[in-house]
Amino acid sequence: MGSALIAAAVNAVIGLLLAWVLVSYEFPGRRVLDALVDLPFALPTAVAGISLTALLGPNGWIGQWFEAAGIKIAYAQPGIVIAMAFTSLPFVVRTVQPVLEDLDPEAEEAGVMLGANDWQIFARVIFPSILPAFIAGCALAFARSLGEFGAVIFIAGNLPMETEITALLAVIRLEEFEYPAAAALASVMLMAAFVMLFLTNAIQLWQLKYVKGE
């Protein structure tokens, strides 16, 4: 649960950056980067799971440097967060991107005319316009992270109370043939999913009103 929140926060930053760069700048490799964003949706989660585990494990290309510094990534919380962030990254990018594209340049120009600096224009003009889409994207990413199983199961290595996430716990209970416990966990997740669905729906409605300026 905490991991999913952190993953959503990480995605909020990275997703906003990617959406901004893809929409605002023309540079070699832009199309490649744009296509890459869809990769986490296309790549089966089990594949992403073993790949990230290999990459971040104690002997992995990246993991060994952290291992040398005494930081554990795979089989610990940072690894879970990275796996969740990987699988849910496209949500933020793909919800913010179209809104950013449709943004009226005149508002920005007005800001420039009135002598605002770049940061002021971003914070006062652009960011408020993309805020509803941004929040919706983060909520979707959070919901996805919460239910993520395939990628996480490999990297978590399930240590009780430490790296066990809800989805994993439900499966463990099933394997122990504790069906009522599994059912209880599953229904909690189901409720969480419906709450998130309701929330994102409400945000979307708000966004529609917001854009129309009512």
Place this chain on the structure above:
Amino acid sequence: MAGIPSPIASVVVAAAAGDVNDGARVHKRRVGQGPLVRWSLIGLASLVGGGFLLLPVIVIFTHAFALGLGPYWAAVSESSTAHAIWLTVLTAIVVVPINTGFGIAAAWAITRFSFKGKKLLITLIEIPFSISPIVAGVAYLFLYGSQGLLGPLLTDIDTQIMFTVPAIFLVSLFVTSPFVARELIATMQVQGNEYEEAALSLGASGFKTFLLVTLPNMKWGLLYGAILCNARVMGEFGAVSVVSGSIRGETNTLPLQIELLFNDFSSVGAFAAATILTLLALVSLGAKLWLERQR
């Protein structure tokens, strides 16, 4: 005319499919065009794209070919892996056409008719996307398992569904049912039904109208949805892992086989199997890009 689906539906479609982006437009922006800001942001984004998104794919291939071509080939053609590949393909062959049919029917009903409970139907179609695949698997287990709701009935007629191949088909059907439907709803809503009305008023039969007017109009959306559906069917892990029982060489699909091999510390085997699914993902992405340009 058809009602517009709930706003969540349209935005989630955009989010999940990424179909909003024509890839060519660059916004004329006044802010952040200074060379320092511009290039540092582009650099940072490329770094994220390369390190966070591309590197995992490179890792898969280097690990799979770590011992050279021979062991790679041996791992892919090993009997239980080969069976897993076959089962995965078979699942796609069964599931994709059914869900395509379902998608056409659902999109047709939703965009061309108004009836009671339409909103409910739209929400219902969205459900498999909003719940975790694990929950889906558990739900099927409680419905068709031996201690499940329909368990006694199935025992009476001496049928077992859970932990067999049909169980894999069933959950795959559930998990991937929205893909084609959602794509088509979006496509058909934009198109409206003027052409069909014209065809009907000129005396074409209903079936002829469907075959010669509706179907050609929605072919891109249909293909797009089928590709997404196929990619998900072949890669589905969570739901399938709950209901398949992972019997090696029997009910093990490719993603489950990867897990099994990985836990057996058979690194080359697991990554070799993973390359197949990775290639599939890359082909799907390529096809998706190509389709976006066609539209």
